[in-house]
Amino acid sequence: MTRGAGERGGRSLGSGFVIDASGLIVTNNHVIEGAKEIYVALQNGRRLKATVAGRDAKTDIALLRVQPKKPLTALAFGNSDEAKAGDWVLAIGNPFGLGGSVSAGIISARNRQLDAELYDDFIQTDAAINPGNSGGPLFDMDGKVVGVNSAMLSPSGGSIGIGFAIPSNTVATIVAQLKAHGRVERGWIGANVEDLDDERPGARVGHVTPAGPAAVAGLKARDVVVRIDGTAVKDSRMMQKLVVEATAGQTLRFELTRAGRPVSAAVRVARRAR
Structure with missing residues (x-):
């Protein structure tokens, strides 16, 4: 996913995944924040312009819409409440703009808070999450999305095995409101x-x-x-x-x-x- 130049110029690279075959895509809000133009590169190499269907800065979730010529392959959410420390997971994304990459790891902990914010409730994983992975899916071993990769802790800017994902149950709740209203009502x-x-x-x-x-x-x-x-x-x-x-x-x-x-x-x- 590429964000077009904003007022300060430059580009932002991130990840996302399809949740509806008609062209709805989930990503992080911080990936698209401030963007004038947003483009989505699909796995088959096609590049589509995207519009923002809704966004929520508090949970860092954004919903994009593209207009594909054919139905897209959509991913399904799993039940993140059932995910537990020690479960194997796969993180897929676009680290450093290199294209689709997969890393494996386990869930290290649940209910992590990074900034003591009310909406902080992360899954911690040691699967490699690097710049560009933000907005990508975290899969369980059944191929269901249990989280949206969002952040990492690192003194170097690269993965040291401390990454964080927004639980899928939180994401599904937010996405349902974004689809219905374009915003989240609390x-x-x-x-x-x-x-x-x-x-x-x-x-x-x-x-x-x-x-x-x-x-x-x-x-x-x-x-x-x-x-x-x-x-x-x-x-x-x-x-x-x-x-x-x-x-x-x-x-x-x-x-x-x-x-x-x-x-x-x-x-x-x-x-x-x-």
Whole structure:
């Protein structure tokens, strides 16, 4: 994948993969960011101009569209929740602009955070990921895409076996919204939360926005959220993630403790302002 010259000139090289035979392609947002023109080189050597169907900077996912003369071969997403440390994986991409290359490795770890961002939740792999691999697929041994290769840690600029991929379940969720809306709509309830002072699981409610969804549902400062829709809340980050991934209009059932007593609340999620 080649990004045309932007205001500063130059090119950006990256990778991507087809998810729909009609011409939908997934890549990283940072691969195409700032581009005036985008071109996709297929495995058969054909070069097609691409348009942006949608993008999400927070998760670094972009969806492109090309107009092929014939249907393309599409890849299928696997279930990244089932991927575990020690599983063999293959990374395919365009390292340093050399063209289609394959590297093998294992999943080194799950749930990695690079910048303490809410949306950071990477699969770590020791399969070689170099500049140009960004946006390419990470396959499991069943040939399903379990991640989108996105980043690496290296003092030299080349792979030292510490690469990161966005889990496929996250990608599939984002892509579904990009296909439908061209953007990602995130949930909001109007409550700030923080981790508990000790090592207990849960998230403590701080400020509650007056007349916001949380306030309307009866949430109060110092409530401790322990479950949302039956999912145990480990910490404040997990709670925020469950909320932003909910859709506007969806009702979430909160299980809380208030002054040591169990309380429940039904919170109707609103759309987060862009």
